[in-house]
Amino acid sequence: MDNLNNVTHFNEKMRIRTKQFAIRIYKTLNAVWLNDMSRVPARQLLRCSSSVAANFRSAARGRSAAEFYSKVCIVAEECDESVFWIEFMTETEILSQDETKEIHKEAAELLCIFPTIKRKLRLKKESQ
DSSP states (O other): HHHHHHHHHHHHHHHHHHHHHHHHHHHHTTTSSHHHHHHHHHHHHHHHHHHHHHHHHHTOOOSSSHHHHHHHHHHHHHHHHHHHHHHHHHHHTTTTTHHHOOOHHOOOOOOHHHHHHHHHHHHHHHHH
């Protein structure tokens, strides 16, 4: 497989993975009863997790390397925010550890992937 096919394949896998992440968050939040107070962090988590998916989708369709880099930066920030809200909702007992175990694991993995992509792109740009 040449480099372009590798990138295309990776982007497709990550589009699916980030969308599934957002869907899992939605389903987790939809399955629990939320009061007025707990709806605020739930909405924040839903917003940032869906932003991970939407912005990666946009990045993969980017017209230039600069546009891809810019969107990947947003994705990395939104992943970090997702981790925060998952931890917040667990520590405040809005969600149980059982409810957040898998989504936290996925958020943490995504949080490793996107900053690494960002760093590699920055290094590649600096070396040119």
